[in-house]
Amino acid sequence: MSATYHLQVVSLDGLEYEGEVQKILLRTIDGDIEILARHTNYCTAIGMGTAKVTMEDGQERKAACIGGMISVMNGEVRVLPTTWEWSENIDVERAREAKARAEEILKDKQLDNEARIRAEAKLYRALVRLGSSGQEHNINID
Known part of the structure; x- marks a missing residue:
């Protein structure tokens, strides 16, 4: 050992x-x-x-x-x-929903810089959770 x-x-x-x-x-x-x-x-x-x-x-x-x-x-x-x-313990469905919400916010071309940074952080956290869950594959975050 x-x-x-x-x-x-x-x-x-x-x-x-x-x-x-x-x-x-x-x-x-x-x-x-x-x-x-x-x-x-x-x-x-x-x-x-x-x-x-x-x-x-x-x-x-x-x-x-x-x-x-x-x-x-x-x-x-x-x-x-x-x-x-x-x-x-990761709630995969909740993480998927958070990812979708963040992606939808990021589609807004009128988004101010602060809101964009917050949405990107939420997207990144959702991707980490999904990647860590073992339920989602091929999620690469650098």
Whole structure:
């Protein structure tokens, strides 16, 4: 078995996960990063994407991870996302509806810059949720 470490994920909704894992892969503002056991101390902001957590037993779980911070300090890893939704808990129909609403708003050529930025952010979040759900395929967000 691979070496493990303690992971804690705490979102604005509360404790999402605490326990031993083999690794976590998630998107930061500088690109994707994978944290393995004995990783050097590290801290950065989280972007938007699908987080992949390899549990102690080797099972992989996915989650929509949006915003926040990740900290690695002396072998302890803390993920403090703004939003964290395990793939099995994502309401796919709600995400599809949010995507459709955002796409409809973005069709408006008269949209001011602020409204466009908000609609693009909503579309991006919906796409992350759909991609993380395992229900939608070929959604690539860069």
